[in-house]
Amino acid sequence: MQDIADKLAFFDKLPQMLPVYERLEEQVLQRYPAVRIKVQKTQIGFYNKHLFACVSLPPKRKGIPPVCCVVTFGLGRQVHSPRIGVAVEPYPNRWTHHVFLESPQQIDEQLLGWIDEAYQFSMQK
Secondary structure, three states, rough: OOHHHHHHHHOOOHHHHHHHHHHHHHHHHHOOOOOOOEOOOOEEEEOOOOOOEEEEEOOOOOOOOOOOOEEEEEEEOHHHHHEEEEEEEEEEOOOEEEEOOHHHOOOHHHHHHHHHHHHHHHOOO
16 A cells, blocks of 8 residues: 555645656556566556566756656667657767656556556676
């Protein structure tokens, strides 16, 4: 029960993003039932051996939708898509991608494919 309370507390300032997170969690757990989920102060992480994706709430900034959450995942390549809000290469051949989500409908096969790829990439570390 604490896990549910932690998730509710995480979305306390932006409760309209909770359904987006719940849809993502449901889809990730369908694909990978053994995934560990860790609720922290600034993000909710999805782990296999390592962190492979997370959800966070962005700061209010120009260019970021005012009501959204961010799905972040790491890959061994850069994804070029208008859906990627930011992509950075913190280490050679390790790309961190940020996708801004405003509704559960944006959790589609394209996004889940990138998360699947991030899961596999994380397992190779």
